[in-house]
Amino acid sequence: MTEPMRAEALAELQLFRGESPESLEWLLDIAELRELPAEAVLFNPEQRPDKLYFLLRGCLRVELKMEGRPVITYIKPGECVGELSVLDDKPAASYVIADEPSLLLAIGRDAIWRLINTSHTVARNLLYLLSSRLRNDNLILSESLSLQRQYMQKALIDSLTGLYNRYWLEQTSARLVQRAQTAGRPLGVMLADLDHFKDYNDHYGHQAGDEALRVLGATVKRFLRPDDFAVRYGGEEFLIIMPEVAANEVLEAAERLRRAIAEAPITGPAGRALPRVTASIGVACLQREQGFSALLEEADKALYRAKAEGRNRVVQQG
Numbered sequence: 001m002t003e004p005m006r007a008e009a010l011a012e013l014q015l016f017r018g019e020s021p022e023s024l025e026w027l028l029d030i031a032e033l034r035e036l037p038a039e040a041v042l043f044n045p046e047q048r049p050d051k052l053y054f055l056l057r058g059c060l061r062v063e064l065k066m067e068g069r070p071v072i073t074y075i076k077p078g079e080c081v082g083e084l085s086v087l088d089d090k091p092a093a094s095y096v097i098a099d100e101p102s103l104l105l106a107i108g109r110d111a112i113w114r115l116i117n118t119s120h121t122v123a124r125n126l127l128y129l130l131s132s133r134l135r136n137d138n139l140i141l142s143e144s145l146s147l148q149r150q151y152m153q154k155a156l157i158d159s160l161t162g163l164y165n166r167y168w169l170e171q172t173s174a175r176l177v178q179r180a181q182t183a184g185r186p187l188g189v190m191l192a193d194l195d196h197f198k199d200y201n202d203h204y205g206h207q208a209g210d211e212a213l214r215v216l217g218a219t220v221k222r223f224l225r226p227d228d229f230a231v232r233y234g235g236e237e238f239l240i241i242m243p244e245v246a247a248n249e250v251l252e253a254a255e256r257l258r259r260a261i262a263e264a265p266i267t268g269p270a271g272r273a274l275p276r277v278t279a280s281i282g283v284a285c286l287q288r289e290q291g292f293s294a295l296l297e298e299a300d301k302a303l304y305r306a307k308a309e310g311r312n313r314v315v316q317q318g
Helices: 083-088 111-117 119-157 166-182 198-203 204-225 246-263 291-307
Strands: 032-036 040-042 051-063 071-075 096-108 187-194 227-233 237-245 281-286 314-316
Touching: 032 051, 040 071, 040 246, 051 083, 051 111, 083 111, 083 119, 083 246, 083 281, 096 111, 111 204, 119 166, 166 237, 166 291, 187 204, 187 291, 198 204, 204 227, 204 237, 204 246, 204 291, 204 314, 237 246, 246 281, 246 314
Parallel strands: 281 314
Antiparallel strands: 032 096, 040 096, 051 071, 051 096, 187 237, 187 281, 227 237
16 A cells, blocks of 8 residues: 655655745645556547656656657656646647556646746746756657668668669659759769679679679779769669769760779688679760650660670660
């Protein structure tokens, strides 16, 4: 059975620190003690709490209203919850759930407002509590945004090569073309395909094939200018997009990339040197009123010609 609350214990709670126990005696007549079993919901976003709850024993967790309901923070003994709803008379912004069996002291809105209006100490303590809560919420928001950026980055990057993936291309390609067409500026693309890669995989194993793809990704990234973009377009196909580059410059850049790929060493398991790979590259440049699909089709035709003409070479369409 829960023992009656004493004014001395009330004066130790965060909101009432600095107040004399005698000045809080009247609260004991209207305050309610409430016991919550583990996982019991104190309130949720559909409710409008009309009491301020002080945690005397146990632990509460505050969760967002979303699938999976990630934990925002935990309420420890001596802390309170529900102060914003008490102040603005609006529904709660989150779930508050007993993380373990908990004992709470509930004080109604009218009593809290009476204290705020008559006690500078309580008003100051409440301001401190709200500012601490705001600072904590800002920190959580910042961490959440950072995680979102990390998740988005992972969603757009091919994990094996470190290059952009097809999803990134779908989200970005039309914008890159529109920007070039509107400004009347050139846009070049290279579509590269590793030569005889299926045979490489079959002969040396998929681990060796993966290592070859990683080496290719690293080689491409070293080759890029800051304004260029590289995409793993398919299994062993790679697309490089080069804004603000004229046709002859794209062709020269593709030849440099072809040589860099052919010269890149590949190391297999246990440090064993593996045969190097070569790439066929098709080059195309954006034409007036041309869309990205048509541009990519031109690069694909050039790539087909590069393979037909013996592979390990660069061909420009048009």
